[in-house]
Structure formats: structure tokens, C-alpha cells
Amino acid sequence: MEANGSSRCNGNGNGYYAAGATAAGELAPHVAMLVTPGMGHLIPLAELAKRLASRHGLTSTLLTFASTASATQRAFLASLPPAVASRALPPVDLSDLPAGSAIETRMSEECARSVPALTAVLADLRRTTRLVAFVADLFGADAFDAARAAGVRRRCLFFPTNLHVLTLMLHLPDLDVAQPGEFRDLPEPLRLPGCVPVPGPDVLMPLQDKSDPCYRWMVHHGAKYRDADAVLVNSFDAVEPGPAAVLRRPEPGRPAVFPVGPLIQSVHSKGGGAAECLEWLDRQPARSVVFVSFGSGGALPSEEMRELALGLEQSGQRFLWVVRSPSDGGAVNDNYYDAESKRDPFAYLPDGFVDRTRGVGMLVPSWAPQIRVLAHAATGGFLTHCGWNSVLESLAHGVPMVAWPLYAEQRQNAVMLAEGVGAAVRVPEAKGRAKIAAAVREVMEGVGRGAEVRRKVAELQKAAADGLRDGGNAAAALAEVVGTWMRGEDQGDE
Incomplete structure (x- = not known):
């Protein structure tokens, strides 16, 4: 073209x-x-x-x-x-x-x-x-x-x-x-x-x-x-x-x-790192991994990126995280026209984080095959920016969500998902590591509101499929x- x-x-x-x-x-x-x-x-x-x-x-x-x-x-x-x-x-x-x-x-x-x-x-x-x-x-x-x-x-x-x-x-x-x-x-x-x-x-x-x-x-x-x-x-x-x-x-x-x-x-399998992260998922227990991704255009400030890393570690859950360089000095949608990280994103993670989480987490720079990850049997939760495409992909594959909205209509989507239909648990506005860990555990372990969220997402998965027939x-x-x-x-x- x-x-x-x-x-x-x-x-x-x-x-x-x-x-x-x-x-x-x-x-x-x-x-x-x-x-x-x-x-x-x-x-x-x-x-x-x-x-x-x-x-x-x-x-x-x-x-x-x-x-x-x-x-x-x-x-x-x-x-x-x-x-x-x-x-x-x-x-x-x-x-x-x-x-x-x-x-x-x-x-x-x-x-x-x-x-x-x-x-x-x-x-x-x-x-x-x-x-x-x-x-x-x-x-x-x-x-x-x-x-x-x-x-x-x-x-x-x-x-x-x-x-x-x-x-x-x-x-x-x-x-x-x-x-x-x-x-x-x-x-x-x-x-x-x-x-x-x-x-x-x-x-x-x-x-x-x-x-x-x-x-x-x-x-x-x-x-x-x-x-x-x-x-x-x-x-x-x-x-x-x-x-x-x-x-x-x-x-x-x-x-x-x-x-x-x-x-x-329905399928999106191309791209660097696809085979490696899918092979890693193949080795994990069913519904044990939280997938962390902020869409094709999202990035976090470095301090929130640090708290997210430590929150994932504190949660004790397996995780697959698509890591991008932070948005410091710009906007959270800096990657809208180009999803590739501009700098080495791993350099912004807390000291020792990669080594400490090597057995339970996998880090992927810039991009992962999201559809295939959400469809994988090992994926049990999705920490998402609540972009509507990502929401629909999560619901279509029956994956409950942890909501962390960034820009556009995402905050409004998070309200609808968490307070309306009940398909997500929202991370509190003050995004400290303890609150992040608690929200992830709630969804992944089905405790507190997490059990109802998982039930509701299964119901919506069936409704979505029935509507398309x-x-x-x-x-x-x-x-x-x-x-x-x-x-x-x-x-x-x-």
C-alpha cells in the first residue's frame, strides 16, 4: 500500500x-x-x-x-x-x-x-x-x-x-x-x-x-x-x-x-517473542498466569511501572508482562502511533526484580500475541488498560480482568466493567504495590469480589458466542x- x-x-x-x-x-x-x-x-x-x-x-x-x-x-x-x-x-x-x-x-x-x-x-x-x-x-x-x-x-x-x-x-x-x-x-x-x-x-x-x-x-x-x-x-x-x-x-x-x-x-500469531512466551505458558498450570498488557498504545510513568513490578512480585502469582519503556516526559498514550518501546524497557524495572521473579514471571518487550495468550489454558487473569478491543478479547476467551485504565474512554470502561456488569476488579487510584497485589490476588484466587467476577465473565463469554451464531x-x-x-x-x- x-x-x-x-x-x-x-x-x-x-x-x-x-x-x-x-x-x-x-x-x-x-x-x-x-x-x-x-x-x-x-x-x-x-x-x-x-x-x-x-x-x-x-x-x-x-x-x-x-x-x-x-x-x-x-x-x-x-x-x-x-x-x-x-x-x-x-x-x-x-x-x-x-x-x-x-x-x-x-x-x-x-x-x-x-x-x-x-x-x-x-x-x-x-x-x-x-x-x-x-x-x-x-x-x-x-x-x-x-x-x-x-x-x-x-x-x-x-x-x-x-x-x-x-x-x-x-x-x-x-x-x-x-x-x-x-x-x-x-x-x-x-x-x-x-x-x-x-x-x-x-x-x-x-x-x-x-x-x-x-x-x-x-x-x-x-x-x-x-x-x-x-x-x-x-x-x-x-x-x-x-x-x-x-x-x-x-x-x-x-x-x-x-x-x-x-x-x-480470531488468530494473531506473528511477531517477535511469540513462540517463546507461548512455550513458557505451555509449562504453567491451568489458569495460573495473569497476563499484563496496556495495549498497543499505552505506557506507564516510571514510578507506576516500578510499583506494578513490585506488586506483581508481592502478589505471589505467575505473570506474563508486556513491558514498555515508561511515559515520563510525555503522555500515557505516547505509543499510540508506534507500539515499539523507544528505550530498553527492562532498564526501568526495580533492581533485582528480574532475578527474583525468574521462576514465576516472564517479561516480553513491547509486544505479545495477545489473542493467543488470552486463549491459552494457563491464562487465568488479565491486568488491562481497558481498551475496548482488549476488553472484548478478554470476555470472548472467558478471562476475568484487573482494570488499570490509562486514557481515551478507558476510565469510563473501567467503571462500567467494575461497578456495572461486574467483570473486573479495579486497581485503586493510588497505585501502590500492596493495592496492586491485592487486586491481582482477588481475581486470580477468586477471593472477595474475584469469585463473582470470574462467574460473570464465564456468563458473558457464553452470551458473546451465542450472539454471533x-x-x-x-x-x-x-x-x-x-x-x-x-x-x-x-x-x-x-
């Missing part, structure tokens, strides 16, 4: 749409999907594209931004089946943005400035494929303007996080008027229809400073979401029963909402969306 707007051809050399030809020689229905930056956005959209192909015979083109044309992303796109093509939008100039601009601001600006190029790409796809719909993810709502200009009849939003966050975004334009102060200063938790009450400091991080341009962008997106014909959400009813029930009811002026998750990778809630929701796309095609162009 090149950054000049060229496409990657899957299958044979006849173009990315050739794989979608039917037996009668017709082109299969095609969907264009805009992926705003981050592997956490790309992966679930790619899984949606794969499911559309396998269940409904649709082909797709994933449209990506030049800012994320990393080796990791290129390898991932090259691994997709022939029915899922990719195409890069040309780069846009973001040099005028202030240094230190929020990631959400950069993503939103990149999308808005790409609308002219995207309009041309979608017009081209209309000429060369049987384009029935356009799907943008949560920071790409401005792209609906491009789809409308290109004459794409069906325009949908894909929301890669959950129904709680979607509810907040849909109410945000009104909240912006009704709550003149900062969310972090609210005297009472924020209460939204069907949702778990969220304390002000735990509300979505991009909303925590109303003077930051990022906040205004989020309000803009919340209003723009109502331009969508439908919203596809990477969640499922059992993990969020309250907002699922509310959003299932039609509301004037709000698009229909369809929970179609969990959309997670033919006739299940998620499968039926996706089939209903595809049906509207096909009816839209029958009605002709706008």
Missing part, C-alpha cells in the same frame, strides 16, 4: 473488486470503510469486513490515512483475505497544529482535511465496484460529507467502542450546553439513560478540558453522528444491558443502533443492516 492513493490488489491482478465477482460474473455488493488512525480502529473494522464477506458475500475496501502507514499496519492489511482490499488516502498537511495537540484532534483534522480526496476515491469506487454503502468510524463523521457528494446512498457509523460511550457522544451536544463547568468537577456522577453512573473524573478523557480544541471536536462529532443512517457498535447486549435496551428503541432524529460485536481477531442478536443485527444497504441499492442513486 502506498501513500499516494494507490490501492492494494488482493487475489489476482484484476483489481481489488475482482475477488467479489459472483459465479454469474456480476460484481458482489461492495462497502467502503474509512479507518481513522490506530490499530484499535483498524482491527475491528477489518473483522467487520471479513464477516460481511463470509456471512453476506460482500466485498470491502478499507480506506486508511497516510499518517498510519506503518510496517505493522502494512503487514496487517496484506494478511487480509481477497474480499477485503485496502487503499490509502493521500497525505494531508498537519504542520500547522500546535505541538502537543491531542491525538483526537489530529485524527479529526486529518479526516476533515481529507474530504476532497475521499470524495474522489468514493466516486472512483462507484465507477469500478458495486458500491452499496460507506462506513466511517468514530472520528470520521465528517467523511459523510464526502460520501454524500460522491452519491453513496447509505452512510453508516462504525463505533469501535461501546454503547456507554456512544450514549455519551449522542448526548454530548446537549450536555455541552447543560454542563457549563468541567466534567471532572461534577458534584455527582454523570447519569445517562440506561448507563452506569460515571464519576466526573472518569468521563471520557477528551472531554476533561473544555478549553482544548479536542473537546470542541468531540461535541462536533456527537452532533455529526446523527447524519448516519445507522450506527454499528462493537459491543453486545449482555455486557451493556441498560444502554442496549434504551438504544434499541427508535428515537426521532437519532440513527438506529445495532450492536454487532464482539468483533475481534446464526440467529443470535449480533448476527441478526448485522443481517438487518445489510438488508437496508441492499434495499438502498434497489432504490437507485440520490
